[in-house]
Amino acid sequence: MDALLKTLKRTMAAEYSRELSVKVFEGQRRIAELGYRLGGSAGFGFRRMVFDPSGSRKTVLEAGEHKTIHTDRVTLVHGPIQEVRVVRKVFDLFVNHDLSEARIATYLTERGIRTRLGNPWRKKSISDMLTNPKYAGDMVFNRTAAKFRSAPVKTPPEKWVCVPDHCCPRRFEGEDGSGVERVRRASDPGRVGSASDHTGKDYPPMGRVCSIFSQILRFIPRSIFESAVQEHQTEKHAKGMTSWSQFIALLFCHLGGALSLREIVGGLAASEGKLKHLGLDRAPTRSTLAYANEHRPWQLYKSMFDRLAVCRDEAKEKKRKFRFKHPLLTLDATVIPVCVSMFEWASYVKTKGAVKLHMVLDTQLC
Numbered sequence: 001m002d003a004l005l006k007t008l009k010r011t012m013a014a015e016y017s018r019e020l021s022v023k024v025f026e027g028q029r030r031i032a033e034l035g036y037r038l039g040g041s042a043g044f045g046f047r048r049m050v051f052d053p054s055g056s057r058k059t060v061l062e063a064g065e066h067k068t069i070h071t072d073r074v075t076l077v078h079g080p081i082q083e084v085r086v087v088r089k090v091f092d093l094f095v096n097h098d099l100s101e102a103r104i105a106t107y108l109t110e111r112g113i114r115t116r117l118g119n120p121w122r123k124k125s126i127s128d129m130l131t132n133p134k135y136a137g138d139m140v141f142n143r144t145a146a147k148f149r150s151a152p153v154k155t156p157p158e159k160w161v162c163v164p165d166h167c168c169p170r171r172f173e174g175e176d177g178s179g180v181e182r183v184r185r186a187s188d189p190g191r192v193g194s195a196s197d198h199t200g201k202d203y204p205p206m207g208r209v210c211s212i213f214s215q216i217l218r219f220i221p222r223s224i225f226e227s228a229v230q231e232h233q234t235e236k237h238a239k240g241m242t243s244w245s246q247f248i249a250l251l252f253c254h255l256g257g258a259l260s261l262r263e264i265v266g267g268l269a270a271s272e273g274k275l276k277h278l279g280l281d282r283a284p285t286r287s288t289l290a291y292a293n294e295h296r297p298w299q300l301y302k303s304m305f306d307r308l309a310v311c312r313d314e315a316k317e318k319k320r321k322f323r324f325k326h327p328l329l330t331l332d333a334t335v336i337p338v339c340v341s342m343f344e345w346a347s348y349v350k351t352k353g354a355v356k357l358h359m360v361l362d363t364q365l366c
Helices: 002-033 081-095 101-110 123-131 179-186 212-217 222-232 243-256 261-270 286-295 299-318
Strands: 046-051 057-061 073-078 139-141 161-163 329-338 353-362
Touching: 002 139, 002 161, 081 101, 081 123, 101 123, 212 243, 222 243, 222 299, 243 261, 243 286, 261 286
Parallel strands: none
Antiparallel strands: 046 057, 046 073, 139 161, 329 353
């Protein structure tokens, strides 16, 4: 009998805890829907501001501090101007200059810029900043859940409580709010998966692969291209091929000297496994590419050329003349494979022979 009563009490206590957990979560959800923040640190570039029930500002909470009155509410505001400038610089380096998270972290560390805890920047810290919705001005609640003292788990996006444009009076990445979307589109596939632009279409992000083609595309900012696409509405009724895919195919045509659609499609299909770093998931078909070339407006590329010309002129004005007073030599080394059975002195590995050639080029004589 005692065992039965003990089991019944435990069951009633578990049910009470479950009901209490549901009630607490519903209350937190209602507070989050009003645009207030619940728990957690503010993050780099932000501070927690306390508001009274009438909506008047009271004070800024520092790290480790808590509100003193239960009816007060907390929201995020911009922090010191130095941190705000650092956040804007991070977004600028990633979106406009196409630097990776690791290079951005190195850039900040070399200049003596530290996190709020005084630690050097890491790739994970930069990645968390770039993908956090609060830097786009969106207050998001329930991204992770930890109930009954269990380990935190990530919740699916459909269960998030998102309040757009309620995080700060101004957004970090721009007034139009397109910076974070561009960041998500430019992020690595293994970290955030495929991204969606503001039209709702999914396409594979561009990875960090150092091919010649990808290096050429670095001179064409994806954000400028997407704004030109929206201006001319080239994807208004498109369901398959994107304008970026068409642009990649046409650029491949000029760089590769292709004379027909068959050569373009065949050349891209031959590099099927290397298209991810170009922003393509697969090579287009001839009929799809022909239809896009016939029906999509050519004004898109004219607008793109004009915008790139403006960017070039602005960069040319800021560029300083390169001066180097000392002799400048260029050193290059390459390995030439040879037959090891004929040239025994050229033993490279056990079964291969090679000659390493070093060449020094005096640039002043060129």
